[in-house]
Amino acid sequence: MSMGISEEVYDFGAKILTELKPRFDEIDQVAEINQLKVLGAMQKNTVSEACLLGTTGYGYNDLGRDTLEAVYADTFHTEDALVRPQITCGTHALALALMSNLRPGDELLSPVGKPYDTLEEVIGIRPSKGSLAEYGVSYRQVDLLPDGAFDYENIRKAINEKTRLVTIQRSKGYQTRPTLSVDRIGQLISFVKSIKPEVICMVDNCYGEFVETKEPSDVGADMIVGSLIKNPGGGLAPIGGYIAGRKECVENAAYRLTSPGLGKEVGASLGILPQFYQGFFLAPTVTASALKAAIFAANIYERLGFPVIPNGTESRHDIIQAVTFGKPEGVIAFCEGIQAAAPVDSHVTPEPWDMPGYDAKVIMAAGAFVSGSSIELSADGPIKEPYAVYFQGGLTWPHAKYGILRSLQSLKAKGLVVL
Numbered sequence: 001m002s003m004g005i006s007e008e009v010y011d012f013g014a015k016i017l018t019e020l021k022p023r024f025d026e027i028d029q030v031a032e033i034n035q036l037k038v039l040g041a042m043q044k045n046t047v048s049e050a051c052l053l054g055t056t057g058y059g060y061n062d063l064g065r066d067t068l069e070a071v072y073a074d075t076f077h078t079e080d081a082l083v084r085p086q087i088t089c090g091t092h093a094l095a096l097a098l099m100s101n102l103r104p105g106d107e108l109l110s111p112v113g114k115p116y117d118t119l120e121e122v123i124g125i126r127p128s129k130g131s132l133a134e135y136g137v138s139y140r141q142v143d144l145l146p147d148g149a150f151d152y153e154n155i156r157k158a159i160n161e162k163t164r165l166v167t168i169q170r171s172k173g174y175q176t177r178p179t180l181s182v183d184r185i186g187q188l189i190s191f192v193k194s195i196k197p198e199v200i201c202m203v204d205n206c207y208g209e210f211v212e213t214k215e216p217s218d219v220g221a222d223m224i225v226g227s228l229i230k231n232p233g234g235g236l237a238p239i240g241g242y243i244a245g246r247k248e249c250v251e252n253a254a255y256r257l258t259s260p261g262l263g264k265e266v267g268a269s270l271g272i273l274p275q276f277y278q279g280f281f282l283a284p285t286v287t288a289s290a291l292k293a294a295i296f297a298a299n300i301y302e303r304l305g306f307p308v309i310p311n312g313t314e315s316r317h318d319i320i321q322a323v324t325f326g327k328p329e330g331v332i333a334f335c336e337g338i339q340a341a342a343p344v345d346s347h348v349t350p351e352p353w354d355m356p357g358y359d360a361k362v363i364m365a366a367g368a369f370v371s372g373s374s375i376e377l378s379a380d381g382p383i384k385e386p387y388a389v390y391f392q393g394g395l396t397w398p399h400a401k402y403g404i405l406r407s408l409q410s411l412k413a414k415g416l417v418v419l
């Protein structure tokens with residue numbers, strides 16, 4: 001036993017790792033391309049020491065903030081970007097993008113099925129104060145076909161004279177559909193625009209940034225939206241969200257975030273810019289670590305006979321890994337192992353609890369430097385059928401590897417797996 005891992009568990013992992021070498025090499029190549037993309041954008045916009053200083057008060061002429069937004073825009077090949085600590089989380093960024101670009105009488109369409117849980121209240125699928133529905137924005141949804149394909153026929157029928165914005169969620173989130181590749185998103189956007197060219201196509205890019213060498217903005221998306229406590233914050237951003245896209249879309253969002261007339265001109269960055277810059281700089285390699293972790297976990301648990309989504313060999317378009325244990329003890333043991341491997345709060349034992357908004361108890365493992373950060377090694381699972389755990393993150397590959405081995409050790413100690 002060393003650091004809580006037995007030789008048997010370590011060797012089991014080591015054997016699987018040797019088979020993964022070619023895939024890890026591919027991930028490193030993607031990281032290299034994305035690293036240079038970010039670096040190139042920083043150099044082109046002459047990021048300087050002065051950019052790391054913050055402003056206070058109104059935040060007029062905040063060189064660092066404005067330059068960072070240009071860096072995001074250049075990295076994602078968009079006209080403009082809004083990258084702010086005043087955007088509190090991913091849901092806020094998405095709500096902002098939607099509410100600022102839709103007007104009463106407009107219709108929102110999701111052609112990829114139900115959006116992320118927290119968006120149900122933003123849209124008004126579940127009634128909520130201040131939802132788009134309350135402001136007279138209607139909503140339509142076309143589900144994916146049973147095999148995961150786009151239902152082109154019904155998407156065509158759903159697009160009408162009111163359709164103003166189409167929202168496409170890249171990551172599967174907590175559903176079982178496959179995550180969309182950037183190429184598939186591109187095909188969908190082309191189809192939508194062939195029917196109605198002026199429609200705004202927005203992509204919920206959460207968990208997808210830097211997983212591929214292209215982003216949805218490279219294949220026609222008018223806006224891509226995400227959270228800085230996921231991939232693009234690189235683990236260093238302690239808060240924030242971004243919207244990158246066409247100038248008009250970003251301007252609408254800025255007018256909504258601050259005020260009509262003020263837009264991007266205000267919003268002091270305080271002292272946060274060094275973490276935003278450095279986090280974005282690290283994001284490609286941090287995302288690569290998280291991807292390796294997801295693939296390693298998939299292969300370990302697939303080998304042991306548990307259903308895993310995505311499976312051990314398929315290509316990846318986000319950093320989330322689902323493992324189905326089929327019984328609560330498996331979910332709990334897995335989360336206990338991840339928690340025990342954490343740099344913060346490794347001494348606590350996670351327990352299932354009644355989380356607001358969920359219909360079953362949920363267990364979470366999160367020993368993160370940034371509260372709730374899911375680019376850091378983390379796992380959670382609802383204590384209900386089919387007893388699946390959702391696993392993501394890992395700031396460094398050695399730590400993520402250790403966390404996964406620790407989860408395996410925990411399952412083994414409880415007699416839930418035989419190696």
Ligand SMILES: *Cc1c(COP(=O)(O)O)cnc(C)c1O
Nearest residue numbers: 089090091116171173204206227
């Ligand atoms: C995380 C996530 C969100 C919401 O982000 P929060 O920061 O948790 O509010 C939205 N969509 C997807 C696909 C996500 O993964």
